[in-house]
Every structure is written in C-alpha cells, then in structure tokens.
Amino acid sequence: MIPKLQLIDVRKSFGSRVVLDGVSIDIADREVVAFVGASGSGKSTLLRCVNLLEPIDDGQVVVDDVDISVPGLPVDPIRRRIGMVFQSFNLFPHMNVLKNLSLAPRKVLGVSRSEAENTARELLERLGLGDRADAFPDQLSGGQQQRVAIARSLAMSPEILLLDEITSALDPELVGEVLDVVRELKGGGMTMLIVTHEMAFAREIADRVCFLHQGQIAEVAPPDKFFSAPENDRTRQFLQRVIESGRF
Amino acid sequence: MTDTVPGPSDRPGTVTSGRKKLTRRQEFERRQKRRSATIAATSTAIVVGALVIFVPLTPGWDKVRKSFFDGELFNDSFPRLLEAFVKNLQIFAWSTPFILVIGMLLAIFRNVRTPALFPLRLFAAAYTDVFRGVPVILTILLIGFGVPGLGLDRPYNSPYLWGSVALVLAYSAYVAEVFRAGIESVHESQRAGARSLGLSSTQTMRHVIVPQAIRRVIPPLMNDMVSLQKDVALVSLIGPIEILRQAGIDKSKFANFTPYVAAAVIFLVLTIPETRFVDWLSARERRRTSGTAVR
Secondary structure, three states: OOOOEEEEEEEEEEOOEEEEEEEEEEEOOOOEEEEEOOOOOOHHHHHHHHOOOOOOOEEEEEEOOEEOOOOOOOOHHHHOOEEEEOOOOOOOOOOOHHHHHHHHHHHHHOOOHHHHHHHHHHHHHHOOOHHHOOOOHHHOOHHHHHHHHHHHHHOOOOOEEEEEOOOOOOOHHHHHHHHHHHHHHHHOOOEEEEEOOOHHHHHHHOOEEEEEEOOEEEEEEOHHHHHHOOOOHHHHHHHHHHHHOOOO | OHHHOOOOOOOOOOEEEOOEEEOHHHHHHHHHHHHHHHHHHHHHHHHHHHHHHHHHHOOOHHHHHHHHOOHHHHHHHHHHHHHHHHHHHHHHHHHHHHHHHHHHHHHHHHOOOOHHHHHHHHHHHHHHHHHHHOOHHHHHHHHHHHOHHHOOOOOOOOHHHHHHHHHHHHHHHHHHHHHHHHHHHOOHHHHHHHHHOOOOHHHHHHHHHHHHHHHHHHHHHHHHHHHHHHHHHHHHHHOOOOHHHHHHHHHHHHOOOHHHHHHHHHHHHHHHHHHHHHHHHHHHHHHHHHOOOOO
16 A cells, blocks of 8 residues: 655755754554654654655655655645644734634635635534634633644645644643544544654554654654663663653 | 732731722832822922923023014914915825835835746845935935926926825835834744645735734834824925925015924824824834733
8 A cells, every 4th residue: 555655765954954864754544653752853844844844855755656845846735735733833813713724725725715614613613612713812722722723724624734742832731632632633534743742642642653863763663662662772761761851 | 900909808918998908019009109190290390380480581582482482473374384284194195005005015025035026126125225225305306306307298297296206215115124024023933834734925925924014013104104294394395385385485474483383383283192102002012012011
C-alpha cells in the first residue's frame, strides 16, 4: 500500500544552522505519529516543512505518491489538503469564531457563505463550542481558542493534520479538553503528525512515536516499545530527563 | 477596578464610610484623591488669578490688545472667515478619500514580493521618499503654479484642483508610511495561520493582514488628518480665498492682526477636540494591548 505521506531525506538549514539533517519516514493513511525530542531538535520545523510553510533545501515530501516539494510548484492547493494547528492558536482576532472557520472554505474552496457557516456550526457543535460561534477569540479561554483553531483547520476537510505543540501554551487544567478533541479525531481516522511534550498523551494516542535528535530521527517505535524498551542511547537519556522533570 | 469592588465586611482593618464598607486601600485612595484635587485647584486659581491681574499691568499691553484682540474687528471679520473656512473643509473633504486610497495602495505595493511587480514596489518606495522629503508648501507651489502654467484651459487650470492634487500627493506619502507600519506590525503567525489554510498571499493580505493593520493605525492616521486640516491653509498661497487668505485680506484692510487671531480660534475649535479624541483612541488602544497600567 502507498503511504499517505513520505518524507525522503528531508534537509533544512537556517543559514549555517542545520535543523533537519536528512529525515526519512513513511506515514500510513489514518496513522498517528507523535514527534518528541528536545527543544531545537527540529520537530516544529519538520511540521512546517510538511505543509511547505518552510521550503525544504533538499529531499522530498510526498503525499499520495506525488512529490509536493518540487521547487516552484504552486503551494496553495497543497496546503488546503494539509491542515495545521499552532502552539499560539493563530486565530484571526478581528473575526468572530464563525468567520474564522468559514473564511478559508469561502475564499479558497468557493463554498457559499451559508453553506460554509452551516458546516462551521456543525463543527463547533461537534467540538463542544456550539454556543461560542459569535464570540471573538479574545473572549475565549485558551482551551476554547485552541479548539476553535482545530475546528478552523477541519473546516477545510484536510487529509492530513499537523499539530504543533498545541497544548504548550495552555494552563494545565485546559489541556484535557483539547486532547479530547484529538482523541475524537483519531477515532474518526484522521492522519496526524503530532509534535508534543505530553509524553503520556503521545503514549496513549500515537501509533508510533518518533524521537528527533539534532535534526535526525534517532528512533521510531510503537509507543509501548518506545517508552518501555527504547533501543537508542539518546532516546533513553531523553526519557530519563523527562521522567526526572516530573513530566511523565 | 478596586473602587467598585467592596471588600469583605468581616475583614479586620475595613473602615465604614457612607453606606458601603470600604477597604483600607479604598479609604486611603479616596483621601489621596481629595487631597490632590484640592492642591491642584488651589495652585491653578493662584496662577490664573496672577495672569489676569498682572498681564494688563505690563507696559505695552494696550498696544498688544488693540493689535491682536480688537473685539469689534473680531466680530466684523468672524462671519467672513467662517464662510471662507467652508472652502477649507471642502478641500479637506474631497482630498481625504484619495489620500486614504492612494496611501493604502502605496503601502501594499511596498509589500509586494512578486518579482514581476518589482517596478510597483520601486515606484512606491521612490514616491514616498520624494513626497515625504519635500516640504508640503514646496509641492503646493510646484504643482499649484506649475501645472496650470502649462497653459491648461478652464476648468483644468483651477488652483483648487491643483492645490488639492498637491495635498493628495504629499499626504498620501505620509499615510502610506502609517499603513505600512500597521501592515508590518501584524505578527508573522497570522500570515502562517492564513497560509496554512490555503489562502493565497493576496487573500491573506486582503482578509487577514490589512483589516488588522487598519484597526491598529487609526490613531496615528487621525493625527495625520488633523495635520492635513491645518495644511489645507497652505493652498492659500496659490490663490483660493480660503480662511487664511481671507484673514490676510482683512488684516491688510484694517492694518490689524485680530483677523488672524479669529482664524486661529476657528481652527482650534475644530482641532482641539479632534486631537483629544485621537489621544483618547490611542490611550484605549494602549490599554487594550498592554494590560494594566502601573501607578
């Protein structure tokens, strides 16, 4: 079977700093892969490269057997197939929730206003935000904002969803409601790449956990094996530090 | 704020005052406020009183009063000036929409990244450099005298037309810089959020960046508009009988400066409330973006 997403020897540098040093991984349809690693290991850059927010220097990003990273290829049609949710939500503060959700479907997909807003309301209902459609982002809690941001991505019916540390900016008591949404998405069969510091969550939700170290994949394994019997020394050290800091 | 939230009544240290119990802090602040108000009122009364009493006693005050504050002359020329001021308002009113639209276009051109449109970017940069760097009055003289001097027929040689064109040229450059600052102040993450949804760079600009930029620059923009309102008077140099020119005519007729003072009063009646409004807008914007004020 053809993988949904293939990264083939992806390389990316900012100036002389090498951030991704030849990353290769195949991700199947409906698979959930969690990316963990220390700050600066290249996790977030990797996600930004997948939906071409950062052009890669070398290698290939392949979706459904089509290389989307060919330099000069129009990027907008690709991005609409790959949703992304950010650590800082990046909601549009001058629009209410409904507008945040319906803007891209209307402008990019040409969906009518009423249809876009209907879809948006259904999504909000599904994510437990049915009563917040008219609120502005500033009037919402962090957890609600992040759920709106997820809903905004889903409004484009993406084939792949990239979640970039989506709970890092949240108060601990708000993390749960956002993770519940991700659980629901996994139940619905969404292909997801998740960058996270929540090891317990990674262990619970991921089909595979991928450890990035200095821009390279040091280890990929199913969560049980990854957390209980890691093969790589770097992984062991990393997990040791995480356990010592009380975060797992 | 603290003064609307009564403290718990059973807390030690609370003081009863009026019908509501105030916290110690509120009691202190109330006393402090009363004290400040008393001091401010007293010192103001002393200074104003001194001015009223001593200024008329200064040698030459009579001459000054007659030359600048002649009541009769003031009343005589005020209606004429007011009538002439309508011209200023007209020029202001029809120039403003052009200034805003051209200013925004220039700001957007300067952010264009498409190589094919590089000439636009270059043009916008050169335009703002030139018209921001040249005194407005020079632009007015150059365009206001120069273009009709090419031998244009009526009505295309009107000084109203070319005076307004000169103002539009100069002020759209200022306004473009304001808009540009606003566009650049919108955080990069907004662009990332929009582009990740598949919006093109033009759509991102139009629906996400520019609306936020405009909201942010309204106070500085209003500032420029207040300046424009005053600078409309510069058009008097190329002919139109607007308020400044009318005041000049009256001044020469009576060999007295009171008409100028009257013109100044008319400007102030408009500009002082405007600037206060801008201050209020800026303060509100600051409150909104920077959290609690520190005393």
